[in-house]
Amino acid sequence: MARSRIQRTLKGRVAVIGIGETEYYRHGASPDPEFKLALKAILAACQEAGLDPREIDGFASYSDDRSDASRLAAALGIHRLRAATMQWGGGGGGCCAAVANAAASIVAGLADCVVVFRSLAQGQYGRFGQATGIDTISGEKAYLMPYGVLAPPQRFAMRVRRFMHEHGVRQEALRAIALASYHHAQANPRAVMYGKPLDAKKYDASRWIAEPFHLYDCCMENDGAAALVLVPEERAKEFRQKPVYVLGAAVGSGYRAGAIPHNSPLYGSASFDTVAPDLYRMAGLGPSDIGVVQSYENFTGGVVMALAEHGFFRPEEANHFLTLENLVAPSGRLPLNTSGGNLAECYMHGFELVLEAVRQVRGTSTNQVERNDVAMVIGGPMVTPASNLLLGTGAAL
Amino acid sequence: MNSKATSSYLPPGLPIPVAEPDGLSIPYWAGLRQNRLLVQRCTHCHTWQFGPEWLCHRCHTFDPQWIEVEPRGRIFSWERVWHPSHSALRQHGPYVAVLVAIPHASGVRMVGNLLGDPMQAVTIGAEVEGVFEHHNDSDPPYSLLQWRVLDA
Numbered sequence: 001m002a003r004s005r006i007q008r009t010l011k012g013r014v015a016v017i018g019i020g021e022t023e024y025y026r027h028g029a030s031p032d033p034e035f036k037l038a039l040k041a042i043l044a045a046c047q048e049a050g051l052d053p054r055e056i057d058g059f060a061s062y063s064d065d066r067s068d069a070s071r072l073a074a075a076l077g078i079h080r081l082r083a084a085t086m087q088w089g090g091g092g093g094g095c096c097a098a099v100a101n102a103a104a105s106i107v108a109g110l111a112d113c114v115v116v117f118r119s120l121a122q123g124q125y126g127r128f129g130q131a132t133g134i135d136t137i138s139g140e141k142a143y144l145m146p147y148g149v150l151a152p153p154q155r156f157a158m159r160v161r162r163f164m165h166e167h168g169v170r171q172e173a174l175r176a177i178a179l180a181s182y183h184h185a186q187a188n189p190r191a192v193m194y195g196k197p198l199d200a201k202k203y204d205a206s207r208w209i210a211e212p213f214h215l216y217d218c219c220m221e222n223d224g225a226a227a228l229v230l231v232p233e234e235r236a237k238e239f240r241q242k243p244v245y246v247l248g249a250a251v252g253s254g255y256r257a258g259a260i261p262h263n264s265p266l267y268g269s270a271s272f273d274t275v276a277p278d279l280y281r282m283a284g285l286g287p288s289d290i291g292v293v294q295s296y297e298n299f300t301g302g303v304v305m306a307l308a309e310h311g312f313f314r315p316e317e318a319n320h321f322l323t324l325e326n327l328v329a330p331s332g333r334l335p336l337n338t339s340g341g342n343l344a345e346c347y348m349h350g351f352e353l354v355l356e357a358v359r360q361v362r363g364t365s366t367n368q369v370e371r372n373d374v375a376m377v378i379g380g381p382m383v384t385p386a387s388n389l390l391l392g393t394g395a396a397l
Numbered sequence: 398m399n400s401k402a403t404s405s406y407l408p409p410g411l412p413i414p415v416a417e418p419d420g421l422s423i424p425y426w427a428g429l430r431q432n433r434l435l436v437q438r439c440t441h442c443h444t445w446q447f448g449p450e451w452l453c454h455r456c457h458t459f460d461p462q463w464i465e466v467e468p469r470g471r472i473f474s475w476e477r478v479w480h481p482s483h484s485a486l487r488q489h490g491p492y493v494a495v496l497v498a499i500p501h502a503s504g505v506r507m508v509g510n511l512l513g514d515p516m517q518a519v520t521i522g523a524e525v526e527g528v529f530e531h532h533n534d535s536d537p538p539y540s541l542l543q544w545r546v547l548d549a
Contacts, residue, residue: 129482130482130483131412131482131483132483132484132485134412135412135413136412136413136414136415136537137412137413137414137415138414138415138416138417138418138422139417140448141412142412142414142415142416142422142426143414143448143507143508144508145411145412145414146407146411146412146413146414146539146541147407147494147508147509147510147541148407148411148478148482148483148486148492148494148510149478149494149508150411150412150482150483151482153478153480153482154476154478154482154494157476157478158474158475158476158494158496158508159474161474161475161476161521162473162474162496162521165474165521207479207480208477208479208480208491209478209479209480210476210477210478210479210480211476211477211478211479212476256454259448259454260448261448261506261507261508262496262506262508263447263448263505263506267473267474267496267506268474
């Protein structure tokens with residue numbers, strides 16, 4: 001008899017043995033082209049693990065990453081390529097799904113050592129925040145762009161506005177998300193916004209991008225690359241670093257989340273209504289077991305919805321729960337985005353969040369939390385497919 | 398604000414909407430050219446559907462009919478946009494986009510602009526009516542559906 005989905009699991013079956021990233025740059029400031037950034041991040045992750053890069057036999061990425069798996073395999077001279085998976089969907093919705101796909105490849109016996117990565121050089125290939133140079137448009141964007149709903153801030157502001165309206169969420173809740181990211185970035189020398197603090201007054205005075213988003217509610221755009229290496233749990237202890245285990249992962253979205261344009265039944269939502277319960281079920285854990293969360297900030301409002309959908313508070317409690325004090329390491333109620341995240345460390349399409357979760361579990365973050373046996377990553381909210389991930393120590397298994 | 402008089406809510410130069418190569422939305426865009434709002438409805442189970450698809454999402458009957466719908470609805474959400482994400486908007490100033498739900502088509506939603514003062518207070522739930530905005534001099538010509546608040 002076939003095993004039910006609930007018996008098939010990634011829990012404890014694979015481990016992260018190495019992480020690496022390039023220097024993080026403001027968009028357009030990278031001296032290296034995108035593919036070279038990808039190579040540097042991958043080699044850094046292998047070096048950290050003490051792994052010969054030629055042992056890699058798979059690559060996984062998302063958001064149509066341009067650094068092609070076969071070119072990487074040839075460039076690195078790996079002995080053979082076994083797994084090459086690309087997660088459908090744009091934005092950072094796939095930053096955890098890529099890890100899940102790599103883990104699944106290993107668990108299913110398709111590969112033994114898979115690199116998960118994201119490389120992005122917006123100076124080389126153009127920014128997401130500008131839409132000039134398009135003559136005609138069809139599909140979803142045809143219903144939006146002629147009305148000036150062009151770039152991500154405008155595409156997501158109405159979702160957040162609706163959520164705020166339905167649940168009485170105030171601007172201050174969004175502001176707390178931004179303040180937490182900037183607070184943590186001040187202790188992280190990798191962060192693009194290191195040395196550039198933000199306070200409530202500066203946030204309030206900042207210009208609107210698209211109401212309800214101030215400038216500081218919006219992610220940066222950057223150049224860089226980040227990577228990690230996954231192996232089967234049986235090999236986890238052969239390498240230099242303390243292994244960090246995948247406790248669970250989930251991917252997808254609920255009923256007709258992809259109904260365009262702006263016709264998803266659950267509109268004021270981050271798209272985790274089905275994905276969050278799937279994650280908790282695989283891991284056998286609940287919100288109270290999570291010590292630290294990295295939650296993808298394309299926009300702060302998306303984080304508010306994503307955290308609510310993962311059960312950390314009810315939407316009606318958002319104003320009360322989301323204060324700077326509650327969100328900061330080492331001992332806030334729910335330390336959030338402890339590297340500075342997309343707002344203040346680097347917009348590496350959320351992959352910097354996955355690396356930060358690994359650091360938290362290892363105990364090596366620049367904003368180390370006290371409760372670090374279980375760390376959560378929530379991928380890009382408000383898109384479909386979305387994804388999420390739980391990492392933990394061997395003791396959490 | 399743009400000092401140049403224009404008959405459209407936003408200045409010219411934004412992307413021009415056209416149907417997909419497979420023709421799925423041709424009736425919708427052709428309808429707007431003729432001051433008609435067309436929305437798909439299943440011939441079998443009468444489920445409304447927007448945006449268009451090749452089949453009904455409820456009963457899987459192919460090729461839903463395009464039905465004319467009175468362009469009236471209620472503001473479901475809104476945003477005031479300040480940052481220009483396109484060179485055509487660079488000197489323009491703020492503008493308002495709304496998401497309008499159409500109750501007599503089971504609440505399907507449309508994105509448009511809210512005509513009038515860009516600084517007006519916008520109320521979720523307010524009743525709005527559609528205004529067809531024709532771009533006849535564009536190549537290719539096209540039409541949009543804009544919205545204005547109905548007087549209480």
